[in-house]
Amino acid sequence: xxxxxxxxxxxxxxxxxxxxxxxxxxxxxxxxxxxxxxxxxxxxxxxxxxxxxxxxxxxxxxxxxxxxxxxxxxxxxxxxxxxxxxxxxxxxxxxxxxxxxxxxxxxxxxxxxxxxxxxxxxxxxxxxxxxxxxxxxxxxxxxxxxxxxxxxxxxxxxxxxxxxxxxxxxxxxxxxxxxxxxxxxxxxxxxxxxxxxxxxxxxxxxxxxxxxxxxxxxxxxxxxxxxxxxxxxxxxxxxxxxxxxxxxxxxxxxxxxxxxxxxxxxxxxxxxxxxxxxxxxxxxxxxxxxxxxxxxxxxxxxxxxxxxxxxx
Numbered sequence: 122x123x124x125x126x127x128x129x130x131x132x133x134x135x136x137x138x139x140x141x142x143x144x145x146x147x148x149x150x151x152x153x154x155x156x157x158x159x160x161x162x163x164x165x166x167x168x169x170x171x172x173x174x175x176x177x178x179x180x181x182x183x184x185x186x187x188x189x190x191x192x193x194x195x196x197x198x199x200x201x202x203x204x205x206x207x208x209x210x211x212x213x214x215x216x217x218x219x220x221x222x223x224x225x226x227x228x229x230x231x232x233x234x235x236x237x238x239x240x241x242x243x244x245x246x247x248x249x250x251x252x253x254x255x256x257x258x259x260x261x262x263x264x265x266x267x268x269x270x271x272x273x274x275x276x277x278x279x280x281x282x283x284x285x286x287x288x289x290x291x292x293x294x295x296x297x298x299x300x301x302x303x304x305x306x307x308x309x310x311x312x313x314x315x316x317x318x319x320x321x322x323x324x325x326x327x328x329x330x331x332x333x334x335x336x337x338x339x340x341x342x343x344x345x346x347x348x349x350x351x352x353x354x355x356x357x358x359x360x361x362x363x364x365x366x367x368x369x370x371x372x373x374x375x376x377x378x379x380x381x382x383x384x385x386x387x388x389x390x391x392x393x394x395x396x397x398x399x400x401x402x403x404x405x406x407x408x409x410x411x412x413x414x415x416x417x418x419x420x421x422x423x424x425x426x427x428x429x430x431x432x433x
Contacts, residue, residue, distance in 0.1 A: 132228070366403055382426050
């Protein structure tokens, strides 16, 4: 079984490592190196770095549609192409190239949450579970037939970061099971039910602002879903911005809507219905801090709660 692996971010690394342990990964395709951070230092993708340590040849075309790229891939002679967050759309000629096709590791329970940010949208929408789907790739985005799925619960304190790490591991396990079953001819695919499709659209920086006139449950889901990026912020009437790094629904407390206040030993944001407890916050130009330190800092500046929050 000769495998070509296509992936780019940290999410894809576990699958590459597992496939390398179990099969023959003959080539890795990943996005070109790019400048990152304030210093714009050019860095390789997580997948490229791991592939190099494993001694696997790495290819980094800007586009697979460029002249000569299909012929290079064809010459490699893969039995199957495994894709995990590669970052490029595969055209029909590539999808039909390997004898066992192209298999995608998708971080949702398809047909729910097709698209760019399935982990975040599952949390933001209050889903109680999500999971991994391995699917036969098709030209239409995330619309191919389903091979296998594995579910995992979304817990009350799960963030996009914790779910990302958990699903990465689950995906690495499920792709091994999928490839083995495809190799033996024992795996049948299932057509997706188009009536159940939802779309996980790309996240934007504008999504970070918290609207206190929403219910506490929705705000809690927003905070967890957008952690670590783009994050969430409260904009005060004074114009100051408070980044909310960690929070949870507050039980048995009350506060005026659109106010950050103290209730007992909790710092809470009053919402349309209920309150959200702010556990960790960050002021502009400062390090993240626990709520107790935040209160002490306000006192040191001669400021006092409650703080009025701007309604977006």
